[in-house]
Amino acid sequence: MVDQMFTSPSRYVQGIDLLERAAEYIQPLGKTPLIIADEVVWDIAGKKLQESLKEDGLEAGNEIFGGEASMKEINRISEKAEAEGNDVIIGLGGGKTIDTARAVADHAKLPVAIFPTAVSADAPTARVSVIYTDEGAFDSYLFYEKNPDLVAVDTRVIANAPVRTTRSGIGDALATCVEARAVQRANSRRMDDTARPTLAGLALAEKCEEVLFAYGEQALRDNEEHIVSRALENICEANTLLSGLGFENGGLAAVHAIHNGFTALDGDIHHMSHGEKVAFGIGVQLMLEGAEKDVADRYIGFMQTVGLPTTLEDIHLQDASEDDLRRIAELACSEDETMKQMPGEVTPTDVVEAIKAADRYARNLREQNSA
Numbered sequence: 156m157v158d159q160m161f162t163s164p165s166r167y168v169q170g171i172d173l174l175e176r177a178a179e180y181i182q183p184l185g186k187t188p189l190i191i192a193d194e195v196v197w198d199i200a201g202k203k204l205q206e207s208l209k210e211d212g213l214e215a216g217n218e219i220f221g222g223e224a225s226m227k228e229i230n231r232i233s234e235k236a237e238a239e240g241n242d243v244i245i246g247l248g249g250g251k252t253i254d255t256a257r258a259v260a261d262h263a264k265l266p267v268a269i270f271p272t273a274v275s276a277d278a279p280t281a282r283v284s285v286i287y288t289d290e291g292a293f294d295s296y297l298f299y300e301k302n303p304d305l306v307a308v309d310t311r312v313i314a315n316a317p318v319r320t321t322r323s324g325i326g327d328a329l330a331t332c333v334e335a336r337a338v339q340r341a342n343s344r345r346m347d348d349t350a351r352p353t354l355a356g357l358a359l360a361e362k363c364e365e366v367l368f369a370y371g372e373q374a375l376r377d378n379e380e381h382i383v384s385r386a387l388e389n390i391c392e393a394n395t396l397l398s399g400l401g402f403e404n405g406g407l408a409a410v411h412a413i414h415n416g417f418t419a420l421d422g423d424i425h426h427m428s429h430g431e432k433v434a435f436g437i438g439v440q441l442m443l444e445g446a447e448k449d450v451a452d453r454y455i456g457f458m459q460t461v462g463l464p465t466t467l468e469d470i471h472l473q474d475a476s477e478d479d480l481r482r483i484a485e486l487a488c489s490e491d492e493t494m495k496q497m498p499g500e501v502t503p504t505d506v507v508e509a510i511k512a513a514d515r516y517a518r519n520l521r522e523q524n525s526a
Contacts, residue, residue, distance in 0.1 A: 160350035161404050162302055164269075164280050167396050169308035171383050174204045174270070177307065178211030184266040184304055185243030189236050190217040191256045196248040196272050200312055204247060204270065216241060224251040225289045229258040236263050243268060243304075249320075250276045250429060254284035261299045268305040272312050273320035274391050276327045276429050279306045280399030283347060291425065293418040295491075298347045306399075308391055314383045321378045321387075323430030324394035325371050326463045328363055329454070330433050331398045333440055334496075335360035335405025341498040346407045356404025363397035366390065371461055409443055409487070409501065410436035412494035416487030416506075420479055423471035427464065434463040435470050438513035443501060455517050456524070465517035467510070480507045 168180060181188055188208065192201040201217060208215040218235055221228050236244065236259060244263070246256025247270045260267035269279045278285075282302040286294045313321070335357050338344070345352050366389050374390035377383075413436035417424055424432070437458070441451050455465050464470045472479070484506035488494050494501050 157344065158350045159353045160345065161353045161355050162282060163400055163404075164302045164306045165304045167280065167306045169310055169388070169391055169395075171309070171311050173307055173309035174200060174312065175207050177204055177270070178208050178213055180305055180307055181208060181213060181243065181245070181268055182211075184268060185241075187214045187216070187239075187241050188243045188245050188268070189239070189241035190215055190245045190247055191220050191232060191252060191259065192217065192247040193220040193222060193249075193252055196252070200270075200272050200309075201247055204245070215245075220248065220252045220255060222251070223289055223291060224254040224258070224284060224287050225294070226286060227289055229255055229262065229286075232259045233262040236265070241265065245270060248272050250278045250285075251287070253278050254286070257282075257299065257303065258284045258286070258297055261297070266304040268307065269303045270307050270309070271395065273316040274308070274313055274324040274394035275320035276324055277331065277394060277398035277402055279303070279308075279395050281403050283403070293415045306395070308395055310383045310388055310391055313391055314378060314381045314387060316378070318375055318378045319428070321390065321394070322375060322462055323428040324398075325367055325375075325390065325461060326430035326434035326437075326458065328394045328398035328430075329367055329458070330410040330437050331401040331405065332360040332364040333437055333454070334408040334410050334493075335401055337408040337440065337444065337498060338406030338496045341408075341496060343406060343408075343496040345405075346403055346493065352405050356401060356406075359397050360401030360405040363393045363401050366393040366397065368457060371457070375461060406496055407493040408496045409440040409494055409506075412487040412492040413439050413483070413506065413510075415492060416483040416485075417470075419482040419486040420472075420475070427470050431464050432470060434458050435465060435467075435513070438465055438517055439506070439509045440497075442509040442512040442516065443497065443505060451516060452520060455520055459517070459521055459524070465513070466521070467514040477507070480510055483510070
Protein backbone atom coordinates (compact mmCIF):
# COMPACT_ATOMS: atom_id res chain seq x y z
CA MET A 156 0.00 0.00 0.00
CA VAL A 157 1.26 3.50 -0.89
CA ASP A 158 1.48 5.84 2.11
CA GLN A 159 -0.04 9.31 2.31
CA MET A 160 2.28 12.22 3.05
CA PHE A 161 2.10 15.94 3.86
CA THR A 162 5.16 18.21 3.69
CA SER A 163 5.65 21.93 4.25
CA PRO A 164 8.23 24.61 5.12
CA SER A 165 9.27 24.86 8.76
CA ARG A 166 8.00 28.45 8.91
CA TYR A 167 6.03 30.80 6.66
CA VAL A 168 5.78 34.51 7.43
CA GLN A 169 4.46 37.47 5.46
CA GLY A 170 4.12 41.13 6.38
CA ILE A 171 4.79 44.73 5.44
CA ASP A 172 8.47 45.78 5.38
CA LEU A 173 9.61 42.31 6.36
CA LEU A 174 13.05 42.85 4.80
CA GLU A 175 13.78 45.38 7.53
CA ARG A 176 13.08 42.72 10.18
CA ALA A 177 14.59 39.75 8.39
CA ALA A 178 17.30 39.00 10.96
CA GLU A 179 14.63 37.97 13.47
CA TYR A 180 13.82 35.00 11.24
CA ILE A 181 17.30 34.33 9.82
CA GLN A 182 19.24 34.25 13.11
CA PRO A 183 17.91 30.83 14.19
CA LEU A 184 19.26 29.40 10.90
CA GLY A 185 22.77 30.85 10.74
CA LYS A 186 25.10 33.81 11.20
CA THR A 187 26.82 34.12 7.80
CA PRO A 188 24.12 33.99 5.13
CA LEU A 189 24.74 34.08 1.39
CA ILE A 190 22.11 36.08 -0.49
CA ILE A 191 21.51 34.86 -4.05
CA ALA A 192 19.74 37.40 -6.29
CA ASP A 193 19.91 38.52 -9.90
CA GLU A 194 21.18 41.98 -10.80
CA VAL A 195 17.73 43.59 -11.00
CA VAL A 196 16.50 42.14 -7.71
CA TRP A 197 19.80 43.00 -6.01
CA ASP A 198 19.23 46.68 -6.74
CA ILE A 199 15.54 46.55 -5.78
CA ALA A 200 15.73 44.52 -2.58
CA GLY A 201 19.08 42.76 -2.18
CA LYS A 202 21.08 45.70 -0.88
CA LYS A 203 18.31 46.56 1.58
CA LEU A 204 18.21 42.99 2.88
CA GLN A 205 21.99 42.80 3.21
CA GLU A 206 22.16 46.11 5.07
CA SER A 207 19.30 45.08 7.37
CA LEU A 208 21.00 41.80 8.24
CA LYS A 209 24.35 43.50 8.85
CA GLU A 210 22.75 46.08 11.12
CA ASP A 211 21.49 43.19 13.23
CA GLY A 212 24.85 41.50 13.42
CA LEU A 213 24.73 38.98 10.56
CA GLU A 214 27.64 38.89 8.11
CA ALA A 215 25.67 38.59 4.88
CA GLY A 216 27.48 37.98 1.62
CA ASN A 217 25.94 37.97 -1.82
CA GLU A 218 26.19 36.30 -5.21
CA ILE A 219 24.58 37.52 -8.45
CA PHE A 220 22.43 34.82 -10.05
CA GLY A 221 23.28 34.24 -13.71
CA GLY A 222 19.68 33.83 -14.89
CA GLU A 223 19.25 30.10 -15.53
CA ALA A 224 18.52 27.39 -12.93
CA SER A 225 21.01 25.01 -14.51
CA MET A 226 23.40 22.52 -12.94
CA LYS A 227 26.33 24.65 -14.11
CA GLU A 228 25.01 27.67 -12.20
CA ILE A 229 24.12 25.59 -9.13
CA ASN A 230 27.63 24.11 -9.00
CA ARG A 231 29.23 27.53 -9.47
CA ILE A 232 27.41 29.12 -6.53
CA SER A 233 27.82 26.01 -4.36
CA GLU A 234 31.58 26.28 -4.73
CA LYS A 235 31.47 29.92 -3.63
CA ALA A 236 29.32 29.15 -0.57
CA GLU A 237 31.72 26.42 0.47
CA ALA A 238 34.79 28.58 -0.08
CA GLU A 239 33.40 31.49 1.94
CA GLY A 240 32.03 29.39 4.78
CA ASN A 241 28.40 30.50 4.55
CA ASP A 242 26.06 28.71 6.97
CA VAL A 243 22.66 29.59 5.48
CA ILE A 244 21.51 30.25 1.91
CA ILE A 245 18.97 32.98 1.11
CA GLY A 246 17.16 32.90 -2.23
CA LEU A 247 15.85 36.40 -3.03
CA GLY A 248 13.88 36.86 -6.23
CA GLY A 249 11.78 34.85 -8.67
CA GLY A 250 11.29 31.18 -9.42
CA LYS A 251 14.62 30.33 -11.05
CA THR A 252 16.62 32.16 -8.39
CA ILE A 253 14.65 30.34 -5.71
CA ASP A 254 15.11 26.96 -7.39
CA THR A 255 18.85 27.61 -7.60
CA ALA A 256 19.08 28.64 -3.93
CA ARG A 257 17.31 25.46 -2.87
CA ALA A 258 19.68 23.34 -4.93
CA VAL A 259 22.76 25.15 -3.59
CA ALA A 260 21.57 24.68 0.00
CA ASP A 261 20.89 21.00 -0.59
CA HIS A 262 24.30 20.50 -2.20
CA ALA A 263 26.04 22.24 0.71
CA LYS A 264 23.79 20.64 3.38
CA LEU A 265 22.78 24.08 4.68
CA PRO A 266 19.44 25.59 5.74
CA VAL A 267 17.69 27.72 3.15
CA ALA A 268 15.47 30.80 3.47
CA ILE A 269 13.31 31.89 0.56
CA PHE A 270 12.38 35.56 0.08
CA PRO A 271 10.24 35.87 -3.07
CA THR A 272 10.12 39.36 -4.56
CA ALA A 273 7.00 38.59 -6.57
CA VAL A 274 4.12 36.17 -6.06
CA SER A 275 4.42 35.01 -9.66
CA ALA A 276 4.48 31.24 -9.01
CA ASP A 277 4.02 28.74 -6.19
CA ALA A 278 7.66 27.60 -6.11
CA PRO A 279 8.81 29.21 -2.82
CA THR A 280 7.41 26.65 -0.36
CA ALA A 281 8.29 23.48 -2.27
CA ARG A 282 10.99 20.86 -1.73
CA VAL A 283 11.64 20.60 -5.44
CA SER A 284 13.57 22.63 -8.01
CA VAL A 285 12.85 22.77 -11.72
CA ILE A 286 16.17 22.44 -13.51
CA TYR A 287 16.79 23.79 -17.01
CA THR A 288 19.60 23.45 -19.50
CA ASP A 289 21.97 26.38 -19.97
CA GLU A 290 19.85 27.27 -23.03
CA GLY A 291 16.61 27.42 -21.00
CA ALA A 292 14.93 24.12 -21.99
CA PHE A 293 13.30 22.03 -19.27
CA ASP A 294 15.74 19.42 -18.00
CA SER A 295 14.51 17.69 -14.85
CA TYR A 296 13.10 18.01 -11.35
CA LEU A 297 15.35 17.87 -8.28
CA PHE A 298 13.58 16.61 -5.15
CA TYR A 299 14.92 17.26 -1.67
CA GLU A 300 14.55 15.61 1.72
CA LYS A 301 12.94 18.69 3.23
CA ASN A 302 11.15 21.90 2.36
CA PRO A 303 12.72 25.33 2.93
CA ASP A 304 13.43 26.23 6.53
CA LEU A 305 11.83 29.65 6.03
CA VAL A 306 9.62 31.32 3.44
CA ALA A 307 9.24 35.07 4.00
CA VAL A 308 7.08 37.38 1.87
CA ASP A 309 7.47 41.15 2.22
CA THR A 310 4.08 42.42 1.05
CA ARG A 311 5.46 45.94 0.49
CA VAL A 312 7.86 44.47 -2.06
CA ILE A 313 5.00 42.57 -3.70
CA ALA A 314 2.82 45.68 -3.90
CA ASN A 315 5.61 47.42 -5.79
CA ALA A 316 6.31 44.49 -8.11
CA PRO A 317 4.95 44.53 -11.68
CA VAL A 318 1.25 43.65 -11.82
CA ARG A 319 2.07 41.05 -14.46
CA THR A 320 3.94 39.01 -11.86
CA THR A 321 0.95 38.86 -9.51
CA ARG A 322 -1.35 38.02 -12.42
CA SER A 323 1.03 35.26 -13.47
CA GLY A 324 0.94 33.85 -9.95
CA ILE A 325 -2.84 33.77 -10.08
CA GLY A 326 -2.57 31.67 -13.25
CA ASP A 327 -0.20 29.23 -11.57
CA ALA A 328 -2.32 29.10 -8.41
CA LEU A 329 -5.57 28.57 -10.34
CA ALA A 330 -4.17 25.32 -11.70
CA THR A 331 -3.59 23.97 -8.19
CA CYS A 332 -7.10 22.77 -7.45
CA VAL A 333 -7.83 21.79 -11.05
CA GLU A 334 -4.88 19.39 -10.96
CA ALA A 335 -5.34 18.22 -7.35
CA ARG A 336 -8.93 17.17 -8.06
CA ALA A 337 -7.80 15.20 -11.11
CA VAL A 338 -5.14 13.43 -9.06
CA GLN A 339 -7.72 12.59 -6.40
CA ARG A 340 -10.12 11.16 -9.00
CA ALA A 341 -7.30 9.02 -10.38
CA ASN A 342 -6.24 7.91 -6.87
CA SER A 343 -2.78 8.87 -8.07
CA ARG A 344 0.32 10.28 -6.40
CA ARG A 345 1.89 13.47 -5.17
CA MET A 346 4.02 15.61 -7.45
CA ASP A 347 7.19 13.86 -6.22
CA ASP A 348 5.67 10.43 -6.96
CA THR A 349 6.57 9.14 -3.47
CA ALA A 350 3.16 8.94 -1.81
CA ARG A 351 -0.55 9.57 -2.19
CA PRO A 352 -1.91 13.07 -1.49
CA THR A 353 -3.60 13.91 1.79
CA LEU A 354 -7.02 15.41 2.34
CA ALA A 355 -5.20 18.40 3.82
CA GLY A 356 -3.45 18.98 0.50
CA LEU A 357 -6.74 18.97 -1.39
CA ALA A 358 -8.37 21.23 1.22
CA LEU A 359 -5.58 23.80 0.83
CA ALA A 360 -5.93 23.62 -2.96
CA GLU A 361 -9.67 24.24 -2.66
CA LYS A 362 -9.11 27.18 -0.29
CA CYS A 363 -6.56 28.59 -2.73
CA GLU A 364 -9.13 28.55 -5.53
CA GLU A 365 -11.76 30.15 -3.29
CA VAL A 366 -9.43 33.04 -2.45
CA LEU A 367 -8.46 33.60 -6.09
CA PHE A 368 -12.05 33.97 -7.25
CA ALA A 369 -12.93 36.18 -4.27
CA TYR A 370 -9.97 38.58 -4.27
CA GLY A 371 -8.04 38.22 -7.53
CA GLU A 372 -9.51 41.15 -9.44
CA GLN A 373 -9.28 43.56 -6.49
CA ALA A 374 -5.73 42.49 -5.65
CA LEU A 375 -4.57 43.28 -9.19
CA ARG A 376 -6.17 46.73 -9.04
CA ASP A 377 -4.47 47.39 -5.69
CA ASN A 378 -1.16 46.12 -7.05
CA GLU A 379 -1.45 48.69 -9.85
CA GLU A 380 -1.66 51.42 -7.18
CA HIS A 381 1.03 49.83 -4.95
CA ILE A 382 -1.48 49.38 -2.11
CA VAL A 383 -0.80 46.69 0.48
CA SER A 384 -4.50 45.89 0.89
CA ARG A 385 -6.11 42.91 2.57
CA ALA A 386 -7.08 41.65 -0.89
CA LEU A 387 -3.44 41.76 -2.03
CA GLU A 388 -2.28 40.11 1.19
CA ASN A 389 -4.80 37.31 0.62
CA ILE A 390 -3.56 36.78 -2.92
CA CYS A 391 0.05 36.74 -1.70
CA GLU A 392 -0.90 33.88 0.61
CA ALA A 393 -2.95 32.09 -2.04
CA ASN A 394 -0.28 32.35 -4.75
CA THR A 395 2.53 31.33 -2.41
CA LEU A 396 1.47 29.27 0.60
CA LEU A 397 -1.91 27.78 -0.35
CA SER A 398 -0.90 27.02 -3.92
CA GLY A 399 2.55 25.81 -2.90
CA LEU A 400 1.27 23.37 -0.30
CA GLY A 401 -1.69 22.50 -2.50
CA PHE A 402 0.35 21.46 -5.54
CA GLU A 403 2.98 19.62 -3.53
CA ASN A 404 0.52 17.75 -1.33
CA GLY A 405 -2.32 17.54 -3.83
CA GLY A 406 -0.41 16.59 -6.96
CA LEU A 407 0.12 17.84 -10.52
CA ALA A 408 -1.61 16.53 -13.63
CA ALA A 409 -2.08 17.70 -17.23
CA VAL A 410 -1.67 21.46 -16.79
CA HIS A 411 1.98 21.46 -15.78
CA ALA A 412 2.81 18.65 -18.20
CA ILE A 413 1.52 20.85 -21.03
CA HIS A 414 3.51 23.79 -19.68
CA ASN A 415 6.66 21.68 -19.88
CA GLY A 416 5.62 20.48 -23.32
CA PHE A 417 5.90 24.04 -24.61
CA THR A 418 9.68 23.82 -24.20
CA ALA A 419 9.69 21.59 -27.28
CA LEU A 420 9.22 24.75 -29.35
CA ASP A 421 11.29 27.86 -29.92
CA GLY A 422 9.90 31.34 -30.40
CA ASP A 423 7.89 34.04 -28.69
CA ILE A 424 6.04 31.66 -26.38
CA HIS A 425 9.13 31.75 -24.19
CA HIS A 426 8.52 35.43 -23.56
CA MET A 427 5.50 34.31 -21.57
CA SER A 428 5.87 33.68 -17.85
CA HIS A 429 5.41 30.33 -16.13
CA GLY A 430 1.97 31.25 -14.83
CA GLU A 431 0.82 32.61 -18.17
CA LYS A 432 1.68 29.35 -19.92
CA VAL A 433 0.09 27.39 -17.07
CA ALA A 434 -3.10 29.43 -17.53
CA PHE A 435 -3.49 28.21 -21.09
CA GLY A 436 -2.84 24.68 -19.86
CA ILE A 437 -5.83 24.94 -17.51
CA GLY A 438 -8.12 25.24 -20.51
CA VAL A 439 -6.43 22.25 -22.13
CA GLN A 440 -6.93 20.05 -19.04
CA LEU A 441 -10.57 21.13 -18.85
CA MET A 442 -11.04 20.02 -22.46
CA LEU A 443 -9.28 16.69 -21.75
CA GLU A 444 -11.68 16.13 -18.86
CA GLY A 445 -14.73 17.06 -20.91
CA ALA A 446 -15.65 19.84 -18.49
CA GLU A 447 -19.27 20.95 -18.61
CA LYS A 448 -20.04 24.42 -19.92
CA ASP A 449 -20.61 26.08 -16.55
CA VAL A 450 -17.28 24.74 -15.27
CA ALA A 451 -15.31 25.74 -18.36
CA ASP A 452 -16.98 29.16 -18.45
CA ARG A 453 -16.12 29.77 -14.79
CA TYR A 454 -12.40 29.11 -15.17
CA ILE A 455 -11.80 30.45 -18.66
CA GLY A 456 -14.06 33.45 -18.04
CA PHE A 457 -12.20 34.33 -14.85
CA MET A 458 -8.83 34.09 -16.58
CA GLN A 459 -10.02 36.37 -19.36
CA THR A 460 -11.38 38.85 -16.81
CA VAL A 461 -8.03 39.16 -15.02
CA GLY A 462 -6.05 39.23 -18.27
CA LEU A 463 -4.53 35.76 -18.34
CA PRO A 464 -3.93 34.04 -21.72
CA THR A 465 -6.53 31.53 -22.84
CA THR A 466 -6.00 31.25 -26.62
CA LEU A 467 -3.12 30.14 -28.82
CA GLU A 468 -2.79 33.72 -30.04
CA ASP A 469 -2.43 34.91 -26.45
CA ILE A 470 0.65 32.69 -26.02
CA HIS A 471 2.07 33.51 -29.48
CA LEU A 472 1.22 30.12 -31.00
CA GLN A 473 -1.52 31.18 -33.40
CA ASP A 474 0.66 30.03 -36.31
CA ALA A 475 1.64 26.72 -34.71
CA SER A 476 1.50 23.84 -37.17
CA GLU A 477 0.05 20.40 -36.58
CA ASP A 478 3.60 19.16 -36.17
CA ASP A 479 4.30 21.86 -33.55
CA LEU A 480 1.26 20.80 -31.53
CA ARG A 481 2.31 17.15 -31.83
CA ARG A 482 5.76 17.97 -30.45
CA ILE A 483 4.21 19.76 -27.47
CA ALA A 484 1.86 16.85 -26.87
CA GLU A 485 4.49 14.14 -27.13
CA LEU A 486 6.74 15.89 -24.63
CA ALA A 487 3.76 16.49 -22.29
CA CYS A 488 2.93 12.77 -22.42
CA SER A 489 6.49 11.55 -21.91
CA GLU A 490 7.15 8.96 -19.23
CA ASP A 491 8.51 11.37 -16.61
CA GLU A 492 5.74 13.94 -16.97
CA THR A 493 2.77 14.46 -14.64
CA MET A 494 0.26 13.70 -17.40
CA LYS A 495 0.38 10.14 -15.99
CA GLN A 496 -1.44 11.42 -12.88
CA MET A 497 -4.61 12.07 -14.91
CA PRO A 498 -7.52 9.63 -14.69
CA GLY A 499 -7.26 7.08 -17.50
CA GLU A 500 -4.74 7.12 -20.32
CA VAL A 501 -4.02 10.38 -22.14
CA THR A 502 -2.33 10.09 -25.54
CA PRO A 503 -0.49 12.76 -27.56
CA THR A 504 -3.41 12.77 -30.00
CA ASP A 505 -5.77 13.54 -27.10
CA VAL A 506 -3.57 16.47 -26.11
CA VAL A 507 -3.35 17.88 -29.64
CA GLU A 508 -7.13 17.88 -29.97
CA ALA A 509 -7.57 19.33 -26.46
CA ILE A 510 -5.21 22.21 -27.31
CA LYS A 511 -7.31 23.00 -30.37
CA ALA A 512 -10.53 22.68 -28.39
CA ALA A 513 -9.28 24.95 -25.59
CA ASP A 514 -8.31 27.61 -28.10
CA ARG A 515 -11.65 27.42 -29.89
CA TYR A 516 -13.62 27.47 -26.63
CA ALA A 517 -11.75 30.51 -25.30
CA ARG A 518 -12.10 32.44 -28.57
CA ASN A 519 -15.81 31.74 -28.64
CA LEU A 520 -16.29 32.76 -25.00
CA ARG A 521 -14.38 36.00 -25.56
CA GLU A 522 -16.53 36.79 -28.60
CA GLN A 523 -19.72 36.12 -26.63
CA ASN A 524 -18.67 38.33 -23.73
CA SER A 525 -17.60 41.20 -25.96
CA ALA A 526 -20.77 41.17 -28.05
